[in-house]
Amino acid sequence: MATLFYQGHGSFRLETAQGKVIYVDPFAGEGYDKPADLILVTHDHYDHNCIDKPARAPGCALITWKEALEGGHYGQFTLGDIQVQAVPAGNKNHDPSCCVGFVITLDGVTVYASGDTSLIPAMEEILAPMKLDYAILPIDGVYNMDASEASHCAAVIGARHSIPVHTCPSDNGLLYDPENAARFQCDGRILVSPGETISL
Numbered sequence: 001m002a003t004l005f006y007q008g009h010g011s012f013r014l015e016t017a018q019g020k021v022i023y024v025d026p027f028a029g030e031g032y033d034k035p036a037d038l039i040l041v042t043h044d045h046y047d048h049n050c051i052d053k054p055a056r057a058p059g060c061a062l063i064t065w066k067e068a069l070e071g072g073h074y075g076q077f078t079l080g081d082i083q084v085q086a087v088p089a090g091n092k093n094h095d096p097s098c099c100v101g102f103v104i105t106l107d108g109v110t111v112y113a114s115g116d117t118s119l120i121p122a123m124e125e126i127l128a129p130m131k132l133d134y135a136i137l138p139i140d141g142v143y144n145m146d147a148s149e150a151s152h153c154a155a156v157i158g159a160r161h162s163i164p165v166h167t168c169p170s171d172n173g174l175l176y177d178p179e180n181a182a183r184f185q186c187d188g189r190i191l192v193s194p195g196e197t198i199s200l
Contacts, residue, residue, distance in 0.1 A: 001199045002107040007031050008175025008194035010048055010116070010138060010166040016106045020082060024102070024113045026053045028175050029194050036060050038079055042089060042115025043099040047170035068100045082106050087126055091118035093143045109133045109200045112159065116166065118145040119153050127157045134200065135159035138166030139184050147183035154186035161188040 005013040007029030014022040015034070022038045025048035035057035041049050041064040051062060061079055068075050068086035077084040083105040090096030094116045101114045112127060112135045127135075135157045138144035144166060145153065154162040164184040168177040175194045182191070192198055 005197045006192040023054045026050045065100045088122040089115045089117040123156045132159040135162045139164045142169040151185045
């Protein structure tokens with residue numbers, strides 16, 4: 001069974017049942033020792049883009065917003081049994097022309113890694129029809145939407161489960177704000193603390 005390990009802030013690690021390892025927006029916390037088969041970076045802000053932090057397996061693939069938006073189109077990528085679809089992201093603090101989210105399919109499970117974003121039309125137009133299993137959404141309310149807006153986004157997207165991350169601004173030194181995370185409300189909510197692993 002695939003797993004998600006939450007490192008803190010906007011960083012997490014996915015692992016397939018076959019042991020393939022994916023890091024998303026490496027920056028925070030611990031747990032970068034498992035060699036990466038794939039590293040995904042949604043945008044170039046320092047708190048999402050520490051690409052040298054994870055150990056790397058031979059042939060490790062790196063997909064950043066640059067590759068994802070090459071040619072002006074949101075790219076699709078296949079790495080063995082893992083599929084990655086880039087999707088729009090952005091808000092007043094994050095230019096949509098250099099930000100993406102990723103829908104990652106592993107072991108038949110779809111995980112939407114939103115990156116830094118607020119409510120955007122793609123959530124209803126692209127993501128909702130995908131009938132996602134997990135949506136991972138930022139809620140800090142400074143650089144991204146707050147918990148209330150993120151709760152609305154979760155309802156629009158309609159994933160089976162939604163997980164709040166980026167629960168506080170990157171410049172306050174914290175990995176996680178449990179009080180703010182608790183403000184995020186939706187059907188199928190899962191609260192995951194830094195250092196915790198869940199089965200997908």
